[in-house]
Every structure is written in C-alpha cells, then in structure tokens.
Amino acid sequence: MFSLSDYNPDYFVDRPAALKRIREWADAEQVEKRVLSVVAPPGGGKTWVLKRLHSEWQNPGKRFVVWIDVPTLVNRAEEQDRNRMINPGAFHQCFEKALAYAQHRYPQIPPISQNVDFAAMVGRLAKLLCDSNLDKAPLVIVDGYDEITKRQAEVVSLHILERIIEQPCIRLLIAHRAEWTVRGDSIRRNQDRLFLQKLDPLSESFALHQFKMLFQNKYPDIPLLDPNPWMKQFKLYKWNHPLINHFLFEHGLVAGSSQFRQLTNQELYECTRTMIERPDNGGNPRYSPLTIDEFQLLHRIATQITEEWAKAEIETMLNLNFHLDERIEKLFDLGLIVNISDGSFYHVVDGLRDLLCEIDISQVKFI
C-alpha cells in the first residue's frame, strides 16, 4: 500500500520559483506585507515547500525560525467552547521548545513564567525576540491552518498568531488552501498570497523527475526505467499533482521487478481517497472521509460538467442549491472544489478532476 513515509520532500520538492520568491521575501530587509500565505490545494505541496525551507533556515546560524503545526495545538474535538479549543499541554510543549531554542540562540532572553494566558506568553516571547536586535527577521512557519475548523482558526489567530505579528520584526509564513481565509484582521491587512500552482505549474517533466527520485531511492541498483509508455495509459490525467503522481508510480511499479502494470479502476478510486483522506503531520485523519454519496456527486461534477463552471450549471443539472447543499459544503471544505480567483466560476482541484475522469465508476466497489 502507498506509504506517506516514502514521501520525502528532499526527493519531491521542485518548486524553484516559489522557493526563490519565499527566500527573497524572508531575506528582504523591508517587506510590504509581513504575512505570506503559501496557497495550494490539498496535497499540492505546501507542507513540502515549507519543510524544505524550514530545514534550510534551521541550519546553524542561518536564522531564527519556529515551526507551528496548528492541528497539534488544538483540541480537534472541541468545536463549540472557544475557551477549550487550545490544548494547554500541547501549547506549553510547543512554547517551551520555541523558548529553549530562542534562549540557546540569544542567551540574553530571560525565562518566561508559565502562565494560563497563552496570548501573554506568546506576546512576551515575540517582544523579547524583537528587542534582541536580530540581524534577520525571525520567521514563524504555520502549517495545517486549514485543517482545523473556522472557530478553532479564529481562536488560534487571536491568541497566538496575532500576538506574533503584532511585533513588527517578525514574519509569518502560513500554508493554506485558496478557499481558506486566515482569520484575524491584523493578519489579513498584512497578508500577501503566493499561489504555488501559478508560480510553478506542474507538468509531465516534474512527474518524470519525481519518478526518477522515487525509483533511485527505492531501487538504487536497478537501471532507471522509462515510465513514459506506461504513463500514456492515462488519457486525461496530466501528471500535475505530486501526491497522485506518487501513488500512481508506487502502485504501477511491480514490486521487486523492473516493470509497470495497468492500474484498475478500484486502485484509481483508492488513489483519490488517499489524496482526500491523507493524515496530518501527526498521523491523524485531517477530515472525515467522503461518504459514497459525496464521492459520487464529486465524480458527477468532474465528469459531466465543463472543467470550469458557474454554479447555475451545477444547480440545473443536479437540482440542488449550490450554496446551501451540505454535500457541496463538504467538498468545498475538503478543498476538492475551489472558487477561481474569487470570481463566479468554480472547478474541481487540479489533478483530481482528471483522475476522476479516468475512473469507470461502475467498476468500483465502494468501501
């Protein structure tokens, strides 16, 4: 079965334009906006880009950088009581790590007493950092922001993220899907957005590079195979989604041999599920899985409507209210349907639509 542990960013990140642009933003003495959102659909490579930069910046002496994995800070099950949404244990653990790192790097930073007010603790550390006259702007990388509910995101923004950017020396790099608005007005006013797919559109050459890295890692002693003839079995899929590419290569390559095999409709269905249901950095499910009905609706949208559509088309064809239908809401929340540049057209996310079009749904046994 497909394993995410094989999915090493060192092998698969190839986003030169995005990396260059983020490095320039991070290194610039002055920037117009101190919050940079890295925007891409689910599985589109946001975390990989950020992890790559994080490990690069973490190299001794480079710069002060802190990684916040938002879902680990939040009580995911708590969706109503805002006072209980931040997990105190997880917060203190994350804070202590950041403080220890700061004190190691800047010994003049004094201890900070553990207080029940998370905002006060974060604010204090942020201020001490900015008072330390750093040569480069400290960076805070925020991942998984779009994997929590909007209420949870509001609490995280107000108690933690706004306390970070209220200090003018700090910059915030935050990954999320296009549809996911970052909460907090001071963050929004200081926010710029970088669209990964626009800067580094993925193509077959990216997929070939990805295959080469995967193959050489897995079979270092076997001469590299040419996947081109096998890739041609997919008439519609454009090899533009790193996670889907990985799944297809992994399953298409016959284990222990140097051959490819044809993938079944069932496997392609599993590929879409893997993409949709992949776990978060802590190995926990990001979202509840799609029901059969929801999957079938998604498949119909992908296969029976034009690539980009206005909501009227879908309402006429499926006889539903686009803005109020709960299944549509779920597809949207999972980032599978997206709005094109805040206009009145929508599409199924890059890669997924083409893959869905490859699936003969009558041959699929739903699980």
Add this chain to the structure above:
Amino acid sequence: MAGKNKREIFIKNIGLDHDPFETPVAEQELARVQDVFYSYYSPSSPLPTQEDLIKSLRRPQHAFVYGHPGDGKSALRLTLDADCRTILDGTLAVTYILGEDIERPLSLEEHGIRLAKTLAIDLTLALIEQFNPLNPSPTEKQIQALQRQIQIGGRQLKRLLRTLLEKLENLEQSTPDPIWGISKDWNIIGKAPVKYVGGSDKLRKLLKKLSIKIEPETPAGWVDFWKGINAAREWGFTRFLVMLDGVDIKQRTPETMMGLIKPLLDMLHKTESDDVFIKLFLPLELTEWVEDYLKSHDRDLYSSAFSPIIEWDDKTLRQLLAQRFRAASSRSGPRYTGLDSLAIPNLNLDENVIRVAKGSPRRLLRIISDLIDIHVARDSDSFRFSQEDWEKCQQKLIEDERT
C-alpha cells in the same frame, strides 16, 4: 426598513450570520456589528499612490486624506486606528472627532482641551490593550503620569476603568470572552475591540492604582496635551498620529469647515517637531482650500504632506462586496463572491449595482440594502434576486434622487 423580520430570515436562509448591508455608515456599523466591523475593511484605489494606504498613513508625516461623503474616510480612519493598536511599533493613535456639539469654530486653546482629553482616553486604552502580565511591572513614574491622564480623560474613561476593575476582581468566578477577553467593554468609550485582551491580577493592581482619587485640576488645554504626550513617552510610545475626522458633521460650507481646522493647521510645524503627526480626513471640496492655505502659510508643509484622494473603481468595489459577504458568512462551503451568486442567471447584478453606485461604496451598500428589502417584500421564500427586483430597485433609486 420594511419587513425587518422577513429580511432577517432571508439573511439567515442564504447562510449569512448577520446582515452586512444594513447600515452603510461606518460609525453606525461599528456600533451595530463591533465584532466583525474591522473584517469589512477593503482597500480603495487611492490617488496618487497605488500602495497600501494604511501603511502610507502610518508614516511619520502629516496627511490630508480627501474623499466624498460615503467614500470610506471614516472606515479608513477606524482601520488605521485598529492597525496602530494591533501592530506595535511605538505608535499611539489618537482619534479626534469634531463632533456635533461644536457650534462655532474652536479657538486653538479649545482644540487643546479636546485633544488632551481624547489623548488621555486613547493612551489609557492602548496601555490596557498592550498590558502583558509577563512584562516587567510599570514604574511608579509611569503610574503617576497615567493617574493624571485618567483625570483628564473624564467620566467615560473612569466608568470604563470601574467596569474593568469589577470584572478583574471577579476573574475567578467569570469566564472571560474567549475572542476579545476584557476588551468587550470598549463600547463604553465608543470603541470596538481589535484584539484579545487577557485579564490578570497584575492588571487589576494597576487599575486599582489608577483609580485613586486625585484632586481635579482646571483643564489646561495644550499644556495637558503635551503632558499627555510626555506620559505616553514614559510608557514607551515614540510616535503619535492624531486622526481628525468629522469636519463636515455639522456644516458643510468650505468656509466653516476651514474655520474648524485652521488653528490646527497653524500648529503642524510645532507638532511635527514633537513627533505628533496629524492625519486629517477631509471632504473633497476642501482640497483647494487647504492647498491654498498651506501654500500661503507654510510652503514646506505643503510640499511634504501626504495628500491622497480616496477613489473606488469597479474592481475595488467588487472586492468590497466580496469582503462583506466573506465577513458575514458563518458557514463553511462555497462563499458568495457577490450578488450574482444570489441572482437568476444573466441578470449581471454585480455589474449593474456597481455601475449605478457611481464609485461610491455607501451608495453601493444602500442600493443593495434596498434591493434586499424589495426582494423580501416580493417573495421572501426565494433565494434569488429577479429582474423585477432589480427594476423596482432602479425605480426607487430614481425616486430617491428626485426627492
């Protein structure tokens, strides 16, 4: 507004958690929806600069921001205030509204008395907002400086402090608001919360010290104002933005409006040398008057001041509309990006309302509000604006303009 209840049901039915088109005037919106007011902000396309207006206005220079009524001057001023309160670079924002109580042009001294009071209120508020129990405790010198400011701030400020103190004394029993903390009570002084402000025993002790009664002194105008600036410096503020608005609240003749601000224009050199920068939000018809005055009285200031004009084009009005929907949307799922999402096909409602709004956000919001009223009066069960709704709305617009 006809059929308020029907309108509320319509708003709820289309998946919004409040009505983002109910009041097109910034100050009224601030009072009505203080929790989301700042989420409404959407930048205009100011002239001559194309850069972020908030950022430009935070620079240490005097500024004259011009715009027609309803162009969003007050919304911009309130957002600038919020920005200074949430991005802490040592700037203190002071709001100075030339309110309805002003019957005649004020003397320089009268301006001083009013400015000293508003400075005292905004300084105290900023210090409470920025108070962190984990920072070193305030010094006696800082506390004494602030005690005098509380007296100058007057009854409203004292009432706010009393309310906060009561709350902090019962902190163990009460659960603070998880979004805004104790800043929920800012409405006592006509402000909206901009950030989470936690309560603490250290803050309680500070407020208790500030609440001691000291002998009232006769208001000393500019002397008090500069004392306030010194008190703010004592607490670490280094730059002061005085945001003046409301020049046209009472009378709109250029002569009267100029009469209101002239004493302050004569002060600009002095204030600048003390890092106090005045940001005047003025009606467009004052542009030439102010320019002529500065040219004849202070050419240096005329050439160095920042003088943007607020303008809106189709693109920025569309963004404003989308931002209103975004701010009001409670549910997840696809968002409304404009009225087209709520209209029958091919009605091109977004394009139509923006065309008749003629570059005015307030007019745009009024038209949409009328459209909703017309729609719910016709068929409150339908989620779709119709051709008939739009035609009636245009008719109302023509009638309103006639009267």
